[in-house]
Amino acid sequence: MDLFQDLFDPYERKARIYPALIIILPTLVATYCLFPYLRDFLSAALSSIFFLGITYFLGKFSRQVGKRKQDTLITKWRGMPSERFLRHSDSTVDEHTKKRYHQYLSVHVPNLVIPTPQEESADPAAADTIYRSSVKWLLNKTRDTQKYKLLYQDNISYGFTRNLWAMKPLGLTLNSAVFFGSVFLMYKKYNFEVKAVPPEVWLSFAVTIIITFFLVFLTEETVHSKAKAYARTLLEVCDE
Incomplete structure (x- = not known):
C-alpha cells in the first residue's frame, strides 16, 4: 500500500510528512493541554488513526502545495539552480x-x-x-540513494524546507488562532492569574510561540539556499 510505503520511506516522511506535522503541532498540543477531558480520546486517536490516514493525507497535501509554490519560485530564480x-x-x-x-x-x-x-x-x-x-x-x-547519500540528504533537506515554507501561511493562521484562543481560555478560566495557570497551558503557549518564530524566519531565500546546495551536490557528480 502507498500509505505504508510513504510512512517508511525516508524522503516521504522527512520531506513531506514532517513539515505537515510541524504546521499542526501547536494545534495538537493546545488541544491536549487545554482540554483535559479530550486527552484519552486524543491518545487513542493519535496511536490508531492519525499516523495512518491523516498523516498520509498531510504528506500528499504538503507535496501538492510545495510543487505549486515551486513553480513560482522557478520563475523568480530564472530557472532551477x-x-x-x-x-x-x-x-x-x-x-x-x-x-x-x-x-x-x-x-x-x-x-x-x-x-x-x-x-x-x-x-x-x-x-x-x-x-x-x-x-x-x-x-x-x-x-541510488546509498551510493549518493549526500545528494539524497540534500534533496530531503530541500524538499522539507520547500514544503514547510509553502505551508507557512496556513501554519501562521493556525498558530494565530491557537494563540488567541488560548488567551481567551486563560481569561475565562483563570482570569489572567499567572500563578493559577497550570504548567501544561504554559507549554501550549511555548510550543505555539516557538513554531511561530520558526515559521516567521523561514523565508524564500532559505528555500533558495537549500535548492542551491542541492544543485551544487548534484553537479559535483560530474567530477567523480
Missing part, C-alpha cells in the same frame, strides 16, 4: 569547474551538445532545454 549553474552567463560556478561539467556531460549524455556562449546568448531558451536535459540525466544517474 541546477540548470542555471550550467549557463555560461551564470557566475555561481567558476568557469574552470563549469567547463569540466560541460565536458563530462558532453561525453556521457547521448546526443548532447553543450551550446557555446554565443549560441546560448543567441537562443537562451534552446540552451536551457539542453541544460534541463543534462540535469534530468544526472537525476536518473543518481537514483
Whole structure:
C-alpha cells in the first residue's frame, strides 16, 4: 500500500510528512493541554488513526502545495539552480569547474551538445532545454540513494524546507488562532492569574510561540539556499 510505503520511506516522511506535522503541532498540543477531558480520546486517536490516514493525507497535501509554490519560485530564480549553474552567463560556478561539467556531460549524455556562449546568448531558451536535459540525466544517474547519500540528504533537506515554507501561511493562521484562543481560555478560566495557570497551558503557549518564530524566519531565500546546495551536490557528480 502507498500509505505504508510513504510512512517508511525516508524522503516521504522527512520531506513531506514532517513539515505537515510541524504546521499542526501547536494545534495538537493546545488541544491536549487545554482540554483535559479530550486527552484519552486524543491518545487513542493519535496511536490508531492519525499516523495512518491523516498523516498520509498531510504528506500528499504538503507535496501538492510545495510543487505549486515551486513553480513560482522557478520563475523568480530564472530557472532551477541546477540548470542555471550550467549557463555560461551564470557566475555561481567558476568557469574552470563549469567547463569540466560541460565536458563530462558532453561525453556521457547521448546526443548532447553543450551550446557555446554565443549560441546560448543567441537562443537562451534552446540552451536551457539542453541544460534541463543534462540535469534530468544526472537525476536518473543518481537514483541510488546509498551510493549518493549526500545528494539524497540534500534533496530531503530541500524538499522539507520547500514544503514547510509553502505551508507557512496556513501554519501562521493556525498558530494565530491557537494563540488567541488560548488567551481567551486563560481569561475565562483563570482570569489572567499567572500563578493559577497550570504548567501544561504554559507549554501550549511555548510550543505555539516557538513554531511561530520558526515559521516567521523561514523565508524564500532559505528555500533558495537549500535548492542551491542541492544543485551544487548534484553537479559535483560530474567530477567523480
